[in-house]
Amino acid sequence: MTTFLRLLTDKDKSSCLAASCTAVRLGEVDTRVFQVEPQSFRSVPGAPFAYWVSEAVRQTFRLFPAFEGGDRTVRQGLATADDFRFVRGWWEVGAGGDRWFGFTKGGSFSRFYADIPVTVNWHRDGEEIKAGICKRYPYLNGNAEFVAKNPQYYFRPGITWPLRGIVYSAQAVPRNCVFSVAGKMAFAPERDLHTWLAIFNSRAFDYLVRLFAGKVGGVQYEAGLIGGIPVADMSGDQSLQLSRLARRGWSIKRRLASIEERSHAFLLPAALRSRIGDFDPQAIDTELASIQAQIDDTAFSLYGFSEADRQAATAQSAGEPATDEANEDEDAEDTEPEAPPIDALLSWAVGVAFSLFDWRLATGERAAPPEPEPFDPLPAKSPGMLPDGAEPFHAHAGILADDQGHPHDLARLAEEVLARVEVTVPDDVRRWLQRDFFAFHLQRYSKSRRKAPIYWPLSTTSGSYTLWVYYPSLTSQTLYTAINDFVEPKLKQVGGDVTVLRNKGSVRTRDDEKQFEALQAFELELIELRDTLLKLAPTYKPSHDDGVQISAAPLWPLFRHKPWQKVLKDTWAKLEKGDYDWAHLAMNYWPERVRENCKTDKSLAIAHGLEDRYIEPEPKQRKARGKKKAGGDA
Structure with missing residues (x-):
């Protein structure tokens, strides 16, 4: 002893x-x-030095089979080897089609439900990714699946969890998603997935994970670790009870995400959410605690935990965080504070003005769609978005302006949205749009190291005039629309005002002089903006598959938010250098260079549909080793 x-x-x-x-x-x-x-210690595979648990708990590894076995398995997934190239926020590229699919990447602590905010390019069975892997790692000799692991399990429903954490948690993954090297997944017959979702989220399971890992806190949840956890037999009634609890937990956890406008579950911002059914976060947290207690009680009984073991397992997770702070995963830098209600409300109003969101949910003119099942495929749009074919709040061509009196004035439209849903309109909407909105929006629309804002403020040098470009509506004609429908008419208006004051001559008052100088400076800024747009427009042919950052890079001189401008300027420099020749914009600006590179880079050739230009290199001849002569050299 x-x-x-x-x-x-x-x-x-x-x-x-x-x-x-x-x-x-x-x-x-x-x-x-x-x-x-x-x-x-030998009762547990690997004999971890887990002296702090009872002998009875250690014996569970001998009494019960591991999760891995039979029709159950745990797998590691895809490492793209270049996430900037192959991963996008789901709002950047939309959903559906045969190119972009939901991509689990580990995420943060969350039981039962977590949104899947990013997508991966798995077009034609991931041929572009696979070619890129083989190019980057030539020693693989063409075996891309050494990095793009287990593709036969892609698109199956299952369960995922964070890469690492203090307390283990698991979430449902719907069909038609790809999983990553960090966002590992467990698979079982679909009829049993709700039950396993409950078991995986039990404190008993977490306690066994810590035991098997031989440590408490900071555990990295590898496939072998999770697959090796013992799972107890259960009756049909117990399985059904756990299944129902997990299904309910998923439902109300998803309800909490219905106020996050970037989520697939979004309905309305917090200030309006109660208009379409009960939304009481405190009551939801209380019910989640009750569900957790019931799951824990059943799981402890299944594993045969004594009262002392139950207390020990509960004590170890007693300090479990209710936020993303539980984890140190690859997306930890993306965790964000809850949006202030007024900012979230104004952001939603902007989205309604741009035809992204549907105001009728807030007025009762449209009912919320039914809730999906946990393993249903991700929707092409969140339920809070404007349905296809529905009449928008305001018809536009993808551009709104910060221009008081203009029919497409964004501030006025946002105010009209708030008035339509009978919300008190703040006095400083225009000031908020000018000073605070883009920084707020940039933060909210960044994920997995991607910065992907969808509302782009293109401004004069001083910011005195701004056009808000809506990324989802971006085309090769957008800059021409900006010139012809906004900047030129504004120049004509300002030029007329300048002429009137100039013609006053010596009778101009002091106030007239100040206004005259200001209008002249404004006119020069508008001319500069027009000339910049005219220079960019003929060659600007964006592709949404390139994503926000690449698409916005040529326009970097027109953004006034310094951190974002720097990101775009650096991106443009890398485009010029040839670092992103896979992008459609690169082919647009430097076609000769890109076409030449397609001859030696299969992934580039695939990206641009030029596979016929790729020249397969000659296989290297291995040098034959000569036999050493007996007796050595003479």
Whole structure:
């Protein structure tokens, strides 16, 4: 028998160590002291040094089969080797079609439900990704599946979890998604997935994960770790009960996401959400706690945990965070605070003005669509978006303006949206749009290291005049529309005002002089904006498959938000250098260079539909080794 002392949670370790040593000498009970027969560690595969759990818990690995086995398995997925090229926010490229598919990437702590905010290019069985992998790693000798792992499991429904964390949590993954090297997945017959979703989210399962990993906190949840966790037999009634609890947990957890405008579950912003059914986050949290308690009680019983073991398992996860702070996954930098209600409301109003969202959900003119099932494919649009074919709030050609009195004035339209849904209109909507909105929007529409804003403010040098371009409506004609329908008419108006004041001559008042100078400066800025747009327009042919950052890069001089402008300027420099020759814009601006590179890079040839230009290299001849002569050199 070996004695172990556990002082991980004690702050004054010196005095606690002394007290525990005294207790051992005197034969007294001390919760920090564990007496374990080292042979018992072998009950767990790999014999982790998990002295802090009871012998009965260690024996679960002998009593019950591992999850991995039979019709159940855990798999690692795709590493694209170039996420900037192959991964997009789902709002950048839309859904549907045969190119972009939901992509699980680990995410953050969340039980039952988590949105899948990014997509991956898996067109024609991922041929472009596979060619890129083979180009980057020539030592694979064409075996791309060494990196793009387990493609036979792509598009199946299953369960995923964060890459690593303090407390384990699992979420449902719908059909028609691809999973990543970080967003590993567990698979089982679809009829059983709800039950396994409950078991995976139980504290008993988390306790066994920590035991198998041989540590508490900071666990990296590899496929072998999760697949090796024992799973207890259960009756049909127990399975059904767990299935119903997980289904309900998924439903109300998804309801919390219905106020996040970037989510597939979005309905309305928080300020309006209660208009379409009960929305009480506190009540939802209370019900989630009740569901968790019921799942835990059933799971503890299935595994045969004693009361002491239950208390130990519960104590280890007692401090579990309710936010993304539970995890240190690859998207940790993307965690964002909850949007202030007024900012979220104004952002939604902008979306309505641009025909992205449907105001009728807030007025009762349209009912919310029915809730999907957890493993149904992701929708092409969130339920809060304007349905295809529906009349928009305001017809436009993909551009709105910050121009008081203009029929496409964004501030006025946002105010009209709020008035239509009978919300008090703030006094400073225009100021908010000018100073605060883009920074807020950029933060909300960034994910997985991607910055992908869909409302683009193209401005004069001083920001005195701004055109808001709507990325989903972007075409090769957008800049011409900006010139002909907005900048030129504005120039004509301002030029007329300048002429009137100029003609006043010596009778101009002091106020007239100030206005005259301001209008002249404004006119020069508008001319500069027009000339810049005229220079860019003839060669600007964007493709949504390139994503927001590439598509916006040629326009970098027109953005006034300095951090975003720098990102775009750097992106443009890399485009010029040839780092992104896979982009459609690169072919547009430098066709000769890109076509030449297609001869030696199969992935580029595939990207541009020029496979016939690719020249397969000659296989390298292996040098034959000569036999060494007996006796060596003479």
